Amino acid sequence: MRRRTVRVVAAVLLVGALSACGGSGGGGKGGEKARGQEIRGQAAGSAQTYTVTTFKDLPGYTEPGAGEPTGTLRAGENYVYCKVGGPRVQEGDAYNSWWLRTDLDTGSTWRGQYVSAFGLAKWDDDEAKDVNGAEIPDCGATGPPDGEGGGGDEVGGGEVAKSTYVVGQFNMAGGHATWSKKAGGPAAFVASVRTRKPAFVTIQESCDDWNRLVETGLDLARAKDSAVPEYDIAFRQVRHEDEPGGAARCKHPEDPQGRAAFGTAILYRTDLGFDQGPAAPHDLETPEGGEHRQMQCVTSQRINTVVCTAHLTKDGGDAEQVARRHEASVAKGILRDSYGAYTRFVGLDMNDDPMSGTADHFYHPDYGNGAQGELKELFSHCGNDIRERPFPAAEPCRGGERTHDSLQKIDYIFASPHVEHVGHDVNDAHSDHRVLWATVRF
Known part of the structure; x- marks a missing residue:
């Protein structure tokens, strides 16, 4: 001892x-x-x-x-x-x-x-x-x-009793030849999942060969420890007009020829009733040229929950900023019109900061500063408080810990306002993005 x-x-x-x-x-x-x-x-x-x-x-x-x-x-x-x-x-x-x-x-x-x-x-x-x-x-x-x-x-x-879950968000950097090598990649991610046992993890820059490694690693962990839940991964390759055949490919060192499919994914526990098979794809109406951004979602009737993942247009000039804001606006409409009756979670690599016009489309209006969305941000330093700032001299609630090696906050999990924030952690770093872990109750 x-x-x-x-x-x-x-x-x-x-x-x-x-x-x-x-x-x-x-x-x-x-x-x-x-x-x-x-x-x-x-x-x-x-x-x-x-x-x-x-x-x-x-x-x-x-x-x-x-x-x-x-x-x-x-x-x-x-x-x-x-x-x-x-x-x-x-x-x-x-x-x-x-x-x-x-x-x-x-x-x-x-x-x-x-x-x-x-x-x-x-x-x-x-x-x-x-x-x-x-x-x-x-x-x-x-x-x-x-x-x-x-x-x-x-x-x-x-009244239906609330349950407590761990949820996660991670950009695996499978599309980057340098950052994909950082801190152990899929094996390190498997170790984090094995320890935290999340209900789901939303993933960007995922590779289909890495997904198979994650599934295998979790199956082996479950064989040794029955407390590890059974997981499935819903993956969807994204379109890229500059790639051969119009399909995006990964660039990680284990696949130097770029044969692995590149896209977004959702890792989820199978015992929570999420739909099996491919996730529902939603086009985010990215302007023509380059990578076409999409949001994919899985639903569970058992816990009346939808989980979505999206990777918005990367940082750049004015054209990229316009594209990101439009993608965010489209995503807001999808979450409202297609999934308004569900408890909603959306994990994002937004490629933009919390006070941006892009983020306006996700933050609930009570966060102020132009917010016009419907959701709570689980990694806000204000926790469950949905308001402009906790007191007059404080930092705005639209903010929080950095999530990227650039020292910026660009990764998020947004949720329906009734979801209770219990705690969060951004310490795991398995790429140039931190893994976001939140404990929630709903």
């Missing part, structure tokens, strides 16, 4: 909160711990729980790593309901991005709070297992208690 002092990377989480919770054990608080466990056990009722051991007292949060601590989970044997991805907690070379949903021992808000899996006594980096070595399931798969209600399909008053 490694005794580790916890600090948080890429999150508003104070180290002092952990220190204030106490040392590496319960000290003279055994009676308090027992009483807390008894009360918590009664609260858990018949909900499925998993036994873990924590090596020190841990602060709890209503959302993973966000805001002020709401209470404390005492060191020792505890139960948890499930896990979600969130801000990475790191000390030296050790780290963990998982957060465990549990009921705290102390605090005014103690039901259904989150503590970092970094505090688990037995397991290593980015592992979240119970005392027997079994993987703690994702919250989206278990339907953990929410507030005073229990798990299941409905809560009080017939």
